[in-house]
Each structure stands twice: as structure tokens, then as C-alpha cells.
Amino acid sequence: MxxxxxxxxxxxxxxxxxxxxxxxxxxxxxxxxxxxxxxxxxxxxxxxxxxxxxxxxxxxxxxxxxxxxxxxxxxxxxxxxxxxxxxxxxxxxxxxxxxxxxxxxxxxxxxxxxxxxxxxxxxxxxxxxxxxxxxxxxxxxxxxxxxxxxxxxxxxxxxxxxxxxxxxxxxxxxxxxxxxxxxxxxxxxxxxxxxxxxxxxxxxxxxxxxxxxxxxxxxxxxxxxxxxxxxxxxxxxxxxxxxxxxxxxxxxxxxxxxxxxxxxxxxxxxxxFQPPVRNDFKWPSNIMNLLPSFITRGMWRIIWQRPVINSDLCTDCQQCIKNCPVEALTSGVNIPEFNYKECINCLCCIEMCPQKAISLNKSLLARFVTRGNG
Ligand code: SF4
Ligand code: SF4
Missing domain, CATH: 3.40.50.11440 (LarA, N-terminal domain)
Incomplete structure (x- = not known):
């Protein structure tokens, strides 16, 4: 054991x-x-x-x-x-x-x-x-x-x-x-x-x-x-x-x-200590974890998620740009800009933003699929 x-x-x-x-x-x-x-x-x-x-x-x-x-x-x-x-x-x-x-x-x-x-x-x-x-x-x-x-x-x-x-x-x-x-x-x-x-x-x-x-x-x-x-x-x-x-x-x-x-x-x-099993823990709701990639790829027009920046929170520190593995983020006028065609949804930008300024935006269908998860 x-x-x-x-x-x-x-x-x-x-x-x-x-x-x-x-x-x-x-x-x-x-x-x-x-x-x-x-x-x-x-x-x-x-x-x-x-x-x-x-x-x-x-x-x-x-x-x-x-x-x-x-x-x-x-x-x-x-x-x-x-x-x-x-x-x-x-x-x-x-x-x-x-x-x-x-x-x-x-x-x-x-x-x-x-x-x-x-x-x-x-x-x-x-x-x-x-x-x-x-x-x-x-x-x-x-x-x-x-x-x-x-x-x-x-x-x-x-x-x-x-x-x-x-x-x-x-x-x-x-x-x-x-x-x-x-x-x-x-x-x-x-x-x-x-x-x-x-x-x-x-x-x-x-x-x-x-x-x-x-x-x-x-x-x-x-x-x-x-x-x-x-x-x-x-x-x-x-x-x-x-x-x-x-x-x-x-x-x-x-x-x-x-x-x-x-x-x-x-x-x-x-x-x-034997902790009880709890059912109130909020797990993350990432569409890529819930559906196979061939479905999300094939239905990308109606089922998508993408990172977005809240300009009120962003300080333009550029950490997200430095941490994007595929250069899908570039400097913008006041805040970075996404090139969603390049984005692989790795979520590194969300993870590395010190201001909690990036969140996941989802299509209606993606929200429906991930309901109840997080
Ligand atoms: S890491 Fe966050 S605060 Fe810094 S530029 Fe990107 S979105 Fe703005
Ligand atoms: S999710 Fe990943 S690939 Fe997409 S912009 Fe953020 S860091 Fe770049």
C-alpha cells in the first residue's frame, strides 16, 4: 500500500x-x-x-x-x-x-x-x-x-x-x-x-x-x-x-x-486525518479538455474559446507577449493584440499575467458544453 x-x-x-x-x-x-x-x-x-x-x-x-x-x-x-x-x-x-x-x-x-x-x-x-x-x-x-x-x-x-x-x-x-x-x-x-x-x-x-x-x-x-x-x-x-x-x-x-x-x-x-470527499470544488472549464481536438478543429466557427484582455486591468507590461510560445500576441496601441489564427490555446498568457487581466471568452456553444465545469 x-x-x-x-x-x-x-x-x-x-x-x-x-x-x-x-x-x-x-x-x-x-x-x-x-x-x-x-x-x-x-x-x-x-x-x-x-x-x-x-x-x-x-x-x-x-x-x-x-x-x-x-x-x-x-x-x-x-x-x-x-x-x-x-x-x-x-x-x-x-x-x-x-x-x-x-x-x-x-x-x-x-x-x-x-x-x-x-x-x-x-x-x-x-x-x-x-x-x-x-x-x-x-x-x-x-x-x-x-x-x-x-x-x-x-x-x-x-x-x-x-x-x-x-x-x-x-x-x-x-x-x-x-x-x-x-x-x-x-x-x-x-x-x-x-x-x-x-x-x-x-x-x-x-x-x-x-x-x-x-x-x-x-x-x-x-x-x-x-x-x-x-x-x-x-x-x-x-x-x-x-x-x-x-x-x-x-x-x-x-x-x-x-x-x-x-x-x-x-x-x-x-x-x-481522513478528509471528506467534497462536491463543491470548482474545476476549470476548458473546452479543449472536454472535447477531442478533431471536433474543436472541425467546428471552430461555432465552438471556440479565446483569451481576451481587460483593458481596465492591463498595465501593458508585455509579460503575455514574452510568454506566448507561438508569437500570437504583439504590442498594440495601449494593450497587446491577439492574432487568433496563430493561437494554440495553451493559456500561458492567462497564467503569466500578473494583473489577472486575461480571461477566456467562449462562444455560446462552448459555454453550453462547459456548463457545470468551473
Ligand atoms: S501580461 Fe497582463 S498586464 Fe501585462 S500586458 Fe499582458 S494582459 Fe496586460
Ligand atoms: S493562449 Fe497561448 S498561444 Fe494563445 S495567445 Fe495566449 S499564450 Fe499565445
């Missing part, structure tokens, strides 16, 4: 989070049963954008702090690193705004710059991927995702969080290889397989729901910390308690079929 430990935690107060993280680790046999004294341990949060902790876009610093304390207590050396979306010469703003930088300074923990550490080229399933070196050089990786919806893959947690080990704009390049959500999920799983974390600790205290996830959805109280050595099992179990068949999420299905972890709820042993 695959072990998942869960601890109730309804606030980000340091003591509450430390108690919950420690309980989860103890239930799994203690962190010392995973790591040895002197090991270099990379802690990989989700730092998608430079956003404040209360916006629920990034892993909360209190969770990172609790893990740093536990790693140090086990006699190992913690490091922290991530590569946000977009191209950034310095990530100082990201670490500062998310509060993770302050926690690292407090405990004298090195922040590793994934963008400037070089890459290893790794082959898997006939595809080559560039992965930042520190992730593969350290002795142990602790993946620390947050529970959020994701427009393209429906869900982002342990599996998708490892996509941030691909530095800078290479992430955008990989979007070009996949013109539908299932193909992109395969790429996400390839990267998870290459970087497979040794332990996963999930910030499930406040997650994000709705079509705007992972950056402009709605924060939702979930009230727990979860941990497991099996990231596929964690993602699958979380989907289950959020009212979704785990195998309806492509990253879970592909990872399970490749033998990267468990997705069968009956094969999981839940230690600690």
Missing part, C-alpha cells in the same frame, strides 16, 4: 504549520528515515509569479520554513530553488514578494538560481529535455507544491510542480511541442519522470479553484498538509477528495500507466 500522511491545518501560523508538517513526517517514519546527515536537500516550492502569499498562487513561506527546520534538525543541508514562468535575469523580486526569501535569510539557506546553473539534457520517450543541474545533482529533492486548478492540465500539484525544473523560456518552447492538453500532460509527466522527487509535501491549507487557476483563480480553504514519497498517489488522492475521478486528470493517468506511482485509491493507506 502507498502511504499518504495528512494533517489538519487551518491557518498559516508558524506553530500550526510546523506541527502539521512534523506530524505528516512522523507518520511516514520521520525525515531521518529518508535523508542522511550531511545530505544536500533541495526544497522545490511553486513560485509561479512574484505574488504575495495570501494570493494563493505560490507555496506559502510558512510551509517552506517548517520543512527547512525539519531538514536542519535531521542534520542535512537545505537549499531552495524554482524557475518561475517567463524569463528573469534575477528572481529577487519573486523570492521577496512570496516571503520565501525572508525565510531563507532567517535560516541562512542558499537560494539556488535555476536560470544560471546550467542544464543537463535528458532523453525520455524519444524526447530531449533540458533540466536545471541542481535538481539532479543534490542527494534528495522535496517537492512542495500547492493545490491549484490549471486551465490546460485541469490540476497542478506534485506532478506539474516539477515542470519548474525546466529553466526560463525553455518551458515555453515545450508548449510548442504540444497543441492539445493531453500532449502537454505527456510532457509534464516526462519531466516528472526525469526529476522524480524523493518526497512531496503539499501546501493544502489554502488552494486555488476555478478556471483562472493557477494564477488568477479563487483561493479556497482546504485546511490540510499532505505528504508522501509518491507524488502520483498524492495528486490522485487529492483529486479524489476534491470530487474528481483521479484518472480524468491526464497527468495522473499517464503517470499511473507509466508505473510512476499509484492512482488507485484502494491501494493507498491514509495516515492521520
Amino acid at each position: 502507498t502511504k499518504i500522511s495528512i494533517s489538519k491545518c487551518s491557518s498559516y501560523h508558524e506553530e500550526d504549520v510546523q506541527r502539521a508538517v512534523n506530524q505528516c513526517l512522523e507518520d511516514l517514519g520521520g525525515l531521518s528515515s529518508f535523508i542522511k546527515e550531511g545530505n544536500k536537500v533541495l526544497i522545490k516550492p511553486n513560485v509561479l509569479q512574484a505574488r504575495k502569499p495570501e494570493e494563493a498562487v505560490t507555496t506559502h513561506p510558512a510551509v517552506i520554513e517548517a520543512i527547512i527546520i525539519a531538514v536542519k534538525k535531521a542534520g542535512a543541508v537545505p537549499l531552495v530553488g524554482d524557475s518561475p514562468g517567463g524569463l528573469w535575469l534575477s528572481l529577487g523580486k519573486h523570492w521577496k514578494k512570496t516571503g520565501i526569501g525572508e525565510v531563507c535569510s532567517k535560516y541562512d539557506v542558499e537560494i539556488v538560481n535555476f536560470e544560471a546553473s546550467g542544464v543537463y539534457e535528458k532523453q525520455i520517450n524519444g524526447n530531449a529535455y533540458h533540466i536545471t543541474k541542481p535538481v539532479l545533482d543534490v542527494d534528495f529533492v522535496i517537492n512542495v507544491p500547492k493545490i491549484k486548478t490549471q486551465g490546460l492540465t485541469k490540476f497542478t500539484c506534485a506532478i506539474k510542480n516539477m515542470y519548474g525544473t525546466v529553466p526560463g523560456l525553455i518551458k515555453i518552447e515545450y508548449h510548442k511541442r504540444a497543441t492539445n492538453p493531453y500532449d502537454f500532460s505527456r510532457i509534464v509527466v516526462d519531466i516528472f519522470a526525469i526529476t522524480k522527487p524523493n518526497l512531496n509535501i503539499v501546501d493544502g491549507i489554502i488552494g486555488m479553484e476555478g478556471t483562472g487557476g493557477p494564477s488568477s483563480g479563487d483561493p479556497i480553504e482546504l485546511g490540510m498538509i499532505l505528504a508522501s514519497a509518491d507524488g502520483v498517489a498524492l495528486d490522485s488522492y487529492i483529486c479524489h477528495i476534491l470530487g474528481k475521478d483521479p484518472l480524468e486528470v491526464a497527468t495522473n493517468k499517464i503517470a499511473y500507466e507509466r508505473g510512476l506511482g499509484e492512482a488507485n485509491i484502494n491501494e493507498m493507506e491514509i495516515l492521520g
